[in-house]
Amino acid sequence: MELSKLLDGYDHQVLQGDPGTQISGGMSFDAHRMAPGSLYLAVPGHREGGPEAIGRALERGAVAVLVEGGVPAGVTVPDDVCVVSVPDSRRASAVAASRYHGEPGREMDMVAITGTNGKTSVSYMIESVLRAATGARVGVIGTSGSRVGDEPIPMPRTVLTTPESPDLQYLLGYMRDRRTSSVVLEATSMALLTHRVDRAFIDIGVFTNLTQDHLDDHGTMESYKNAKLMLFQGLCRRAVVNADDPVVAQIQALMPDATTTYAVEAEADYRATDLVVDGAGSRFTLHHDGRKYPAAIPVPGRFSVSNALATLAACHLLGHDLAALVGALDRMPPIPGRFERFVTPLGTSVIVDYAHSPDSLEQVLSTVRGFAAARVITVFGCGGDRDATKRAAMGRIAGVLSDLCVLTSDNPRTEDPEQILDQIASGLSGTGTVFERIADRRQAIRFALAAAGPQDIILVAGKGSEPHQIVGEELIPFSDMDVVRDLART
Template sequence: MKLSELLAGQEHHTLRGDADTTWITAGTAFDADRVTSGSLFIAVPGHREGGPDSVAPALARGAGAVLVDSRSPTLPESVWASASATGACVVQVPDTRKVAAIVTSRYFGEPGREMDVVAVTGTNGKTSVSYMVESALRLSEGAKVGVIGTAGSRVGNELIPMPSSVLTTPESPDLQYLLGCMRDRGAGTVVLEATSMGLLTHRVDRTFIDVGVFTNLTQDHLDDHGTMENYRDAKLRLFQGLCGRAVVNADDPVGAGIVAMMPDALTYSLDAPADYRATDLSVDASGTRFTLHHDGRKYPAAIPVPGRYSVANALATVAACHILGHDLGGLVSALDRMPPVPGRFERLQTPQGTSVVVDYAHSPDSLNKVLTTIRGFARGRVITVFGCGGDRDTTKRADMGRIAGTHSDLCVVTSDNPRNEDPETILDHITPGLMATGTPFERLTDRRQAIAFALSAAGPHDIVLIAGKGSEPHQTIGERLIPFSDMATARELAGA
């Protein structure tokens, strides 16, 4: 496709070459090392693997054109010489991130227009709702659905391989590529996780989202946003022109603001009047039964996951699918047949009779919810293994220690993803909250040793919660990704 066609209607200034005669034949990229001959390299300021300093390497790898940001420093003369030598076109735009979403969507034929696109945002529940939307449509109608998020990208059970560096909400070159793949593989619906940073940095712009889903807002990611107000505002971008319809949690105070912005938004609730409401909840270790109310009718429902928050996720799922025109009765009947979401209240029974729960809970609110749920049906002791991520919000650490201690009989505090932070320092931040509860605890920075200790301390009828990493297949230590799975480790250690 001609570069001039990709940039049509966008403010731009050609610095070298001719956009009318430059053809982009190998996609777009933010990372210089993913450029191939004929690529459009987009130099995003501050991007870890790209940016203005990577223009020269991108040209050396055969980039057919380069987009630079008007806010970036002037390129050195050596880069101009390289562009002249290779015949590459260099174009300046006001904001490379904003333009990237547009040109990449155009390059792949605006695939979002050809499918129903559901985007889920909120602090907790994004992955669960995404998986549940896919399961509900597949089980009720045999539909082919694409999923993009924390656990990777797939159409049904067919994975779409991507580099491990790809984010939960991929950068626009990756996101539009994935949407194109899903369209070409026959997906009629795509559901994606829209993170706050993904929304703030324009990754989901030009995705043609049909339904935006808001789950909740609780403390997290303050290392990125600074304040809860900034974090909220980043989430709200989804409902400020990026989606056609909205499904909103009426039990969260932010929901009212979304309804004010989008008066035709549909609401769901466990505690208040709403378009989709659940009552008569009955929770046990096997799951939750409830009554779903909509438009004056009642639907008996069940999900194979315990907890109020799981019912809220089910309501969000049903509402999002129903608003797209799918049969409500069929959706409700599919709920109790859903497979478990990897790393979300994922369960294991050991030969010794101990129950193990692996959950992604890594914020104060999510940890409180999963522990409160477990406490509701536990017959024995609750033993919690958890930590906090390094190089992330430090203000939540003591609070998570307090929550874990309040709801557990024994805690094992350990490393999550320490990244470039000293693991012992992270534990030092957590332990004051634990100590305030009086609950006994152990400090073991080695996560495998921590899980082993918890399992050895547990007896029949006890429940061991391993929280924080869910289905993540690795642990981030320094700059390295070390293969590590909580569930696989628990299975191995328990001999299950």
């Protein structure tokens, strides 16, 4: 496709070269991923690229360059290479990438989920319910990678939870070409702030909740919230919003005629009552449009019911039969790393969960506490190079709701693991709960298994289904559930 057509109607200026240059090799922010005939998107500050990497991109086959402002001093671009200047390279990249792949989001039902907690769970639930109730071919893009049905889509390891716009549009085009009818994607706050989901043509935007997290990226809760709200400022046609969260009022103000609500406590368009939670799952009555539907999900917890309501509302708004959707809920397979359960040969129950914020840890532990017959043992840590203000709070929560805590490393990254444990312990020590400090995560899980009795429940929190641990700059293979299963056999 001609470069000029990729940016037609978008504010741009040709600095040199032929705007009719054919782009045939795709596009990327990453200078190392250029192919012959590609467009290099020189986005400032990108770790694997930026304007300073234009030379490397050209060496690898780029035939045109998109820059923000102009080419930096000292960077030489041959006269036959077309250079286009735009006021905002991320916004322009989303436009160009979408057009290059034929605006695939227009051809599928698109659901994007934002919020602090529940994004991955709701995406899995939507996929599962649509497949079971309608037989639909569903694409998923999120924390656990990208796939169409059961087919994973290989992508470079550097691709984010919500991919940069060139990768996202490539994935959407891939899914469209494989006759995918619906796509569900996780829209992180940073993805919204950096325009990764622009031009995805989202039909339903789902908001789950807002609690403390990612202050290392956003600085304040107000900035964090405002990033989430970007989904509801022209990026989606309809909103599905948790009415139990106070942010609902702001989304309703942004989309007054296109907001549907769900709730466990507040009045809402889709509401749950009569909750019954035990170790096997949750049962409730769904109220919608004057009708009642008995419902069940094989995941315990009020938060799981809230996620189920978001799922039902989004899928129903896409035009699917509500009774069939409700019937598909209790047939959901387990969600990897989200309240994922295992029983050891000795009878100890182990739950692996991604809970890594104060609110999510409190919700999971409160649920476990509600049906635990004996002790609750919690193994957890906090990520390094991330919001340190939540560490003491998580320590306090774990101490209040556990009988024994084992503090360990999460993804320490470049921080000293022991200093992270010091900060967690500062909140935990005041609760009076007994705790151990074992920085080696495998050994911490081993200790918890050895300390547990047959009726005890062990919660291993923080990493969920992540297949590795980040130590320094290195990715070390590590799966909490695989380690639990391995140690339980020894």
